[in-house]
Each structure stands twice: as structure tokens, then as C-alpha cells.
Amino acid sequence: MTKKNVVIGFMGTQLDSGQGAGRWEKWRPTISLVQHEDTLIDRLELLYPTRYEALAQTLLRDVANVSPDTVVNLVPMDVVDPWDFGVMYAALYDWARGYRFDPVHEQYWAHITTGTHVAQICMFLMVESRFIPGVLLQTAPPKKQERGNPGSYTLIDLDLSRYDVLAQRFSQAHAEALEFLKSGIPTRNKRFNALIEEIERVAVRSQAPILLTGPTGAGKSHLARRMFELKKSRHQVQGDFVEVNCATLRGDGAASTLFGHKKGAFTGAAADRPGLLRTAHQGVLFLDEIGELGPDEQAMLLKAVEEKRFLPMGSDREVSSDFQLIAGTNRDLRVDVAQGRFREDLFARINLWSYTLPGLAQRPEDIEPNIEHQLSRAAAETGRVVRFNAEAKARYLQFAKSADALWSGNFRDLSASVTRMATLADGGRISASLVNAEIQRLQWLWQPVGEVNSTGLDLEAMLPADAIDSLDLFDRMQLEAVIRVCRESLTLSDAGRRLFDRSRTQRSIVNDADRLRKYLLKFQLTWNSVRSMMPADEGR
Incomplete structure (x- = not known):
């Protein structure tokens, strides 16, 4: 069964215009749709503003003249401002929701050559979101203008699942982003890989604050910089990456470093200072060890994050800075909040995206x-x-x-x-x-x-590698205790008597020296080897 072709499009108030006979000498996009001899347009849903009623009626007659079998439905669509995206999209959305689509018997072509640029974008979005279940239709004039030449048309299907090459490129871009965040290291830990996958999505989609927690040396600073570089490569930030360890900020210097100051704001303020928040404008500010900030700095930072405005020290005029905040800490800020060391409202603001990096x-x-x-x-x-x-x-x-x-x-x-x-x-x-x-x-x-160990024992130097690897903690501690007694004793027999002073009473044959010798041999040690490796001052 052949489906009917249905075109949905805006009337071109400029491109489709013309009342006299000369209008047939020019290319008109809407009329060109029905001039292709090998393609029948069964129905045309023509959206138009009512103040151009006369032009709409002319197009209705001209289509009937060129293609009598094409049904034209004139659809009045008045919007207050056709260049306002919200207004235009709402009008087109309301029309599509009320339209009775029949994809089983009809195929829909959304014409995007006519209408304002905003209207064309809205039509694109309606097709991409499947509110209009069809494809895009793009028409173009002939290279040489002549009467009756309809030019050309192209159908564009937005179902990307049909384009394996494009899908592969998107997958490749995603994989490259993950590899970039991991510095090209083929990590194998499932939990960490899942964590990086989510961070990649958040990094390229969100401007909200991000909180990275985890032990010192887990890579918080490195990951924050890689996130910035990823955003930079996607043209999502224009500014710089600014990093500061809050544990290094103290007293007036803390507020000055972060928020800047005016000349004379405090002793030693010999000139104006912009501060790191302004330096990070349109970029990323990484505050490592954010839990070390004082209460005043926490309050000022909250205002800066929420309103993008703050007061430098000594100034009575606010300044602005639009930055994305990434915070790092090795502390549990929930505990700090409960104990009153960290502001609850600031924690709530920076905890939208929170990730704990596992230690090595x-x-x-x-x-x-x-x-x-x-x-x-x-x-x-x-x-x-x-x-x-x-x-x-x-x-x-x-x-x-x-x-x-x-x-x-x-x-x-x-x-x-x-x-x-x-x-x-x-x-x-x-x-x-x-x-x-x-x-x-x-x-x-x-x-x-x-x-x-006060005895200076170095079992790794005394024992072969395979013997060290097989030692339980119990065996290690016991062996260290035995060696300590040996070093404190003058002879093998003396050490044996000290070590077996209780169990020897339960034996019929007593040879403490032999018991100790056999014990040491289990670890490939001898009395002489134990004594020969004593520190110089211990042997005196």
C-alpha cells in the first residue's frame, strides 16, 4: 500500500509572495512543492498568519492550478512575536497535539525552507522529538531561474538510529571523553569506571557545583582539571582553570585571595586585588579542601555561587563573576555540618553532584x-x-x-x-x-x-623473599619477638631457657637450644645470622 504524501509548512510571507502574472517567473518554495512531475503531494497543511490572508488565498488558487489533486488546508496561526522561541514553539506544539496523524496511511514531510528562522528551528524540534512523526523537507531554487522549474528538494530523516556511522561517531566521542578523564589509563575497577561515566555526562551537561570527596592523593585535583579541559574542548567554558587549596588560606588573606580587596582594606593592602573568583570568570574554580574555609568565607562563597555576585574586602560595590565551582575535600562534610564547622546551606548548594573517589x-x-x-x-x-x-x-x-x-x-x-x-x-x-x-x-x-621497632629488625633483609611472602602477621610478630630475645641473650642456650621457661617443665628431655635452633631454621635463620645482623650499638 502506497502512503499519501502530506507536507506541513509555514507560508513564506516573502518567498511565496506575488499577486500579478509575474509571480510565475520567480521560484516560490510552497508552489515548487507541487510542481515536481514525479512526486504527488496529496495534502498540504499550510500554516500562515491571518494578516496575510490574501496571500494565502492566492497560494490556494495557484496550487489548485498546478496540482488539482493536492488538497490544501489553510491553518491560521497567529503569534504575538514570530521571533520569540517560546511563543512560536508553544503554538506549533499545540497544533501538533491536536492534529490527527495517521502514520499507517500517510507519510509526513515538515517543510523548513519557509517561515522565520525561529519557526524553522521549532519545526525541526517537533520532528526530532517525534511530535510530528515524519522527516524534514528542504527545498532549493533551480541553478538557472526559468518558468516552471521547481528546483530540487531533499528529505532529511532525524532518526539517528538508522545512521550507523553517526552512531559510531557519538559512541567514539563518548569513549574518548571517558579515556580523557582517566588520562588514557585503561582502568579495570568497575565501580571507578561507572563513577567516571557519570562524571563525564555531568561535566558536559551541567554548570552546577560539583563536590569531589576522597582521601588525599586519590586524584581530586587532577580529575577537576581534566573535567575543565573536557568542557574547554566542547567550547562550554571560555575562562581559565583556577585552583586553590583552602587549607593554605588564613585570616584576612583568605577573603582577599578568594574575593579580592580594595586598596587600604587592611594593613598591607597597598593596591586593588581582583581575587580568584573573578579570575575564574567564565571558567572553573577548584577549591580543594573546602572544609578548611572559615565561617565568613563560607557565607561569602554561598552568595557568590548562588547570585554570581559578591563584595570584595573594603568595597561597597558588588562585583560579578560567572564561574563553575568544583570543590574537593578529604573530610566528611556531613559531620562538619552536624558539628557546626560547615554551613548547612553551603553544603546543600555544592552537594548537587557529589562523588567519592576511591583510594588506590x-x-x-x-x-x-x-x-x-x-x-x-x-x-x-x-x-x-x-x-x-x-x-x-x-x-x-x-x-x-x-x-x-x-x-x-x-x-x-x-x-x-x-x-x-x-x-x-x-x-x-x-x-x-x-x-x-x-x-x-x-x-x-x-x-x-x-x-x-626499637630493635631495628629488618626481616626483609634477613629472610628470602619467598619466606617473607608466606608470613602471616602472627608469624611475623612471633619471629620478631624471638629474634629480640636472641639479641638480648649471650648464648643460644640462654635464649632457649628464656623462651621456653614454662613449657620445658612438661618435657622429659630438655634441650632448649635445640628447640630454638629448629625454630630459626624454619625461617632459614641461624643463631649466627641473627646475631651478625645486630645494630652496632645493640651489640655493645
């Missing part, structure tokens, strides 16, 4: 790709390519993903660790011995203050 220890599967990323960065900076040998890489990853690796500094710790090994690597290869030394350094770094 919560993303063990992402450690390996981040190591490779750090090595690539080191190679780009130094021009020297460095790689792990297989044994060293396995050893480092085993430790890095274990419970012993605290990564308290998160990516800062990892970056520093990889940088050290890459710098010390001979011949461009990171060896197992270099890895073992780095592991000792990291363990020392993460050792809690006050819990440093």
Missing part, C-alpha cells in the same frame, strides 16, 4: 595499568625507557595488591615509588633487588609513628 588500596586491579602509565610518563619526561623484568614485576605487584600495601598517599605514593625505581634502574630494567629495596622503603614510610 580500594582499586587493586588498577594498580598495574597505573604503574605502566607512570613508566610511560617517566619515559616521556626523561627520554629513557624503563621496564620491569618479569620476576621484579610479579614481586612488586604481589606486594602492591597485598594488605601490607597501605597506599596512604594513594597515587602520590605510587608515582613516587615508580619514579624512584625508574631512576635507579640500570640498563633500563627494574630488577628484583631494586623492587625489594623499594618495598622496604614503602613499609618504612607507612609504619605508624610510635610503633617503630
